[in-house]
Amino acid sequence: MSWIHIIFALILLPAIATGMFRILRGPTAADRMMTAQLFGTCGVAILLLLSAGMNNPVLLDIALVFALLAALATVTFVSRTWRDNNKNNHGNLIQ
Amino acid sequence: MDAIVIYSILTLFDITLVLTMLWLAWYLLSTEDIFKAVVLFISFGLLMALAWVRMRAPDVALAEAALGAGLTGPLFLSALRRMNRTRKGERRLDSNENRGKDHNTEQEQA
Amino acid sequence: MEILYNSGTLLIIMGVPFFWSGTVGLIRFPDIYTRLHALTKADNVGLGCIVCGLALQSGSWTVTAKLLLIWLLVLIASSASCHLIARSAMQKNIKPWMRS
Numbered sequence: 001m002s003w004i005h006i007i008f009a010l011i012l013l014p015a016i017a018t019g020m021f022r023i024l025r026g027p028t029a030a031d032r033m034m035t036a037q038l039f040g041t042c043g044v045a046i047l048l049l050l051s052a053g054m055n056n057p058v059l060l061d062i063a064l065v066f067a068l069l070a071a072l073a074t075v076t077f078v079s080r081t082w083r084d085n086n087k088n089n090h091g092n093l094i095q
Numbered sequence: 096m097d098a099i100v101i102y103s104i105l106t107l108f109d110i111t112l113v114l115t116m117l118w119l120a121w122y123l124l125s126t127e128d129i130f131k132a133v134v135l136f137i138s139f140g141l142l143m144a145l146a147w148v149r150m151r152a153p154d155v156a157l158a159e160a161a162l163g164a165g166l167t168g169p170l171f172l173s174a175l176r177r178m179n180r181t182r183k184g185e186r187r188l189d190s191n192e193n194r195g196k197d198h199n200t201e202q203e204q205a
Numbered sequence: 206m207e208i209l210y211n212s213g214t215l216l217i218i219m220g221v222p223f224f225w226s227g228t229v230g231l232i233r234f235p236d237i238y239t240r241l242h243a244l245t246k247a248d249n250v251g252l253g254c255i256v257c258g259l260a261l262q263s264g265s266w267t268v269t270a271k272l273l274l275i276w277l278l279v280l281i282a283s284s285a286s287c288h289l290i291a292r293s294a295m296q297k298n299i300k301p302w303m304r305s
Contacts (some may be wrong), residue, residue, distance in 0.1 A: 010108045015228040017115045032134040043141045058153040067275045068167030071282035074171035078289040080176045
């Protein structure tokens with residue numbers, strides 16, 4: 001148990017709460033998705049600091065799972081949700 | 096003395112985590128834009144995993160990380176696209192893109 | 206041993222402001238491309254400093270290898286997804302912000 005790691009985890013946690021404003025008012029859909037990705041990275045950092053602070057090496061595995069699955073949501077968003085409008089615009093340009 | 100400092104910092108961490116989760120859950124349930132709700136749900140899964148870690152259940156946190164952030168988010172996003180395709184014009188992804196899209200669909204119908 | 210621990214703490218102290226600057230940049234910047242710029246700084250440099258600091262403090266090779274693997278995965282994920290977002294934003298004709 002070392003207090004300095006837990007203090008830095010505590011400092012990193014309000015960064016997630018502050019980034020929520022961008023989700024709430026972000027003008028395009030990609031801004032919201034980017035904020036979710038920043039939350040993922042912040043969560044990985046908090047988990048790493050907590051695993052050093054609480055002397056629990058199991059938390060490294062949770063951070064590993066987060067890092068593995070971080071790209072999945074954004075790639076699905078770009079390839080599925082955002083592409084739909086794009087095809088419409090392109091088709092119209094050709095027409 | 097050292098243990099008291101550590102436990103007070105951890106209690107502060109828990110209070111911040113719980114307040115953030117309550118705020119996020121309120122906006123998640125009260126928003127009308129479905130895409131915003133999906134993104135808030137992904138963020139809520141992340142904070143829920145942190146909460147499971149603090150409740151000393153790392154196995155549940157592992158399952159929450161894999162399911163909440165990894166599987167449910169992409170599933171919701173692809174379901175959103177199908178919903179968008181079937182009920183066109185009823186949902187707004189956001190105002191700027193939707194304005195162009197409405198214009199295009201009007202052109203197509205004309 | 207003491208030198209390793211203290212330099213690791215110094216690296217962690219260096220890494221935390223990058224996350225905060227990434228968050229502040231995500232809120233304050235005017236455009237989608239500038240926000241992507243702020244986001245990638247937080248991902249790469251901030252997490253890199255924290256991972257290097259924790260790896261200096263860990264004292265075992267397996268934990269160090271796992272930490273470096275986490276950093277590598279986050280690097281791949283963030284660069285790939287930011288590239289995808291920027292490219293499809295360019296394809297959707299979203300104009301970059303100009304000081305006017």
